[in-house]
Amino acid sequence: METITASQINIQALFEKQQQYAPELANTTATERIARLNRLIQFMDDEQEMQGLKDAMYQDFRKAEVEVMLSEIAVVRSHALHARRELRRWMRPHKVPTPITLLGTTSYIEYEAKGVSLIISPWNYPFNLTFSPLVYAIAAGNTAIIKPSELTPYTAAFMAKAIKKLFSEEEVALLEGDASLATALLELPFDHIFFTGSPQIGKIVMAAAAKNLASVTLELGGKSPAILDASAAIDTLSYNLAWGKCLNNGQTCIAPDYVLVHESKMDAFVGAFEKSLKRLYTDLPSLESNPDYCRIVNHRHYLRLRRLYDDAISKGALELLGGTWNEAELFVPPTLLGNISDDMAIMEEEIFGPILPVLPFSSQEEVVQIIRKRPKPLSLYIGARNRRFINYIMANTSAGGTVINDYMLGFGNPNLPFGGVNNSGIGKYMGFHGFVAFSNEKAVVKRNFGTLSVLFPPYTPKVKALMAFVQRRLL
Ligand code: NAD
Numbered sequence: 001m002e003t004i005t006a007s008q009i010n011i012q013a014l015f016e017k018q019q020q021y022a023p024e025l026a027n028t029t030a031t032e033r034i035a036r037l038n039r040l041i042q043f044m045d046d047e048q049e050m051q052g053l054k055d056a057m058y059q060d061f062r063k064a065e066v067e068v069m070l071s072e073i074a075v076v077r078s079h080a081l082h083a084r085r086e087l088r089r090w091m092r093p094h095k096v097p098t099p100i101t102l103l104g105t106t107s108y109i110e111y112e113a114k115g116v117s118l119i120i121s122p123w124n125y126p127f128n129l130t131f132s133p134l135v136y137a138i139a140a141g142n143t144a145i146i147k148p149s150e151l152t153p154y155t156a157a158f159m160a161k162a163i164k165k166l167f168s169e170e171e172v173a174l175l176e177g178d179a180s181l182a183t184a185l186l187e188l189p190f191d192h193i194f195f196t197g198s199p200q201i202g203k204i205v206m207a208a209a210a211k212n213l214a215s216v217t218l219e220l221g222g223k224s225p226a227i228l229d230a231s232a233a234i235d236t237l238s239y240n241l242a243w244g245k246c247l248n249n250g251q252t253c254i255a256p257d258y259v260l261v262h263e264s265k266m267d268a269f270v271g272a273f274e275k276s277l278k279r280l281y282t283d284l285p286s287l288e289s290n291p292d293y294c295r296i297v298n299h300r301h302y303l304r305l306r307r308l309y310d311d312a313i314s315k316g317a318l319e320l321l322g323g324t325w326n327e328a329e330l331f332v333p334p335t336l337l338g339n340i341s342d343d344m345a346i347m348e349e350e351i352f353g354p355i356l357p358v359l360p361f362s363s364q365e366e367v368v369q370i371i372r373k374r375p376k377p378l379s380l381y382i383g384a385r386n387r388r389f390i391n392y393i394m395a396n397t398s399a400g401g402t403v404i405n406d407y408m409l410g411f412g413n414p415n416l417p418f419g420g421v422n423n424s425g426i427g428k429y430m431g432f433h434g435f436v437a438f439s440n441e442k443a444v445v446k447r448n449f450g451t452l453s454v455l456f457p458p459y460t461p462k463v464k465a466l467m468a469f470v471q472r473r474l475l
Helices: 011-026 030-045 047-061 065-091 128-139 153-166 179-186 199-212 234-250 263-280 284-289 299-314 364-372 387-396 431-437 461-474
Strands: 094-096 105-113 116-120 143-147 172-174 192-196 215-219 224-228 256-262 318-321 335-338 355-361 379-383 401-404 439-447
Touching (some): 011 143, 030 047, 030 065, 030 128, 030 153, 047 065, 047 153, 065 128, 065 234, 128 143, 128 172, 128 192, 128 431, 153 172, 192 199, 199 215, 224 364, 234 256, 234 263, 234 379, 256 263, 263 318, 263 335, 263 355, 299 335, 299 355, 364 387, 379 387, 431 439
Parallel strands (some): 116 143, 116 192, 143 172, 192 215, 224 379, 256 355, 335 355, 379 401
Antiparallel strands (some): 094 105, 105 439, 318 335
16 A cells, blocks of 8 residues: 655645644634534444444454454544543633732633644554544644554555544644654654654654654553462453453553463463463464454564564473464464563563463562563553552552553543553543643633732841741741
């Protein structure tokens, strides 16, 4: 499929068009923004349109229809419905308390649109991770230029058509292209850049944003650990974990990357995981023909996974569970690897596929030590019934989010901020946090009566005494 290169599009002209329109859009009312959200919602409610999306995703990486509905359409729809419900409240100035020293004033936060925003999205949930940020860009009154991933070209083309149908170019525009287009866009002085992708490209985006001092939200990835304590409900959690690891074929930013299992539960875990796969899909040997199990997105990523696997095996990893890979079909079976050591690339890089290293642990201190050796994860999964164990892990680790006794759910509640910390991301979104990500929180102080002039020069002994009193008693 043909992609448009940066040189083919006059992105400067498009940017200026949006820049000119941005102040008008920033002054739109909640009703006007809700009308735009309604356009999106109606689009997602149109079954024929959504069939087009399902077809595109099947062509891109054989994603199962139910997974498109669950992890793409339903997520964006729930963001849009939530934003529609809450927008009036979000847009209202938020009053804050006034300290006694500012007696006679009132203070509030006004949420002002940042202006022209850039949304760069990845391929793994191409619709969700493009349209969810867009919901918040619209809710906050921003214009948006979108650059989706070139690795899912059918979905990108589908979204380009949709955006053209739903919005005028000065309001929202979607440009198809690869890294060169992203690089060209990043030279423009956007007011906000919302990037979802790898930490490696996140650093490039942040460096480019620094040139214009554009604010950024970086939704990145990394190695999200799952812990299964001796006190955990092993059967249920293995089943849920197998689902979380195989959803989208492990190509999920919050997929459990590796699992730390209490040494007394290693065999039980491997057995339960295998049983779970059978329950979710079928026997491992016939999994390849199961339509519910999707594929690795392209050959490069298939080879990347093969390199991680081969490197681990060559350094002594043992395949606890696995099957036959099929390069032509980009099929990688769910694979459990044991006897893992730190010198394996699989314990350094984000796996982003259905391979799960299994590491035994004997104490909570050991768990913390393994996790803290690596950059802070996007998500941390604690499987345990023992409250003290949970508290210990929570208190001694840092992660963008934590899910206790389940998997993936961190993305499901729009009332929670979603995002990473340091290497796994900067900034948060979802619900009100998404609205804030695209807003300037303008601090407003209004004087109603009184004055501070008693503390103005000349600094007589009386002023000095008054200042000393203020400092001692009123601050
Ligand atoms: P990626 O970083 O390779 O690409 C993301 C986007 O950046 C694409 O649109 C790509 O065209 C663009 N890009 C590529 N090179 C660029 C450059 N030099 N300058 C500017 N833009 C460039 O990521 P990916 O492979 O598409 O997605 C997988 C990664 O994304 C994983 O690390 C995953 O964990 C992460 N991710 C994070 C979240 C989250 O919400 N935190 C969600 C999904 C994926």
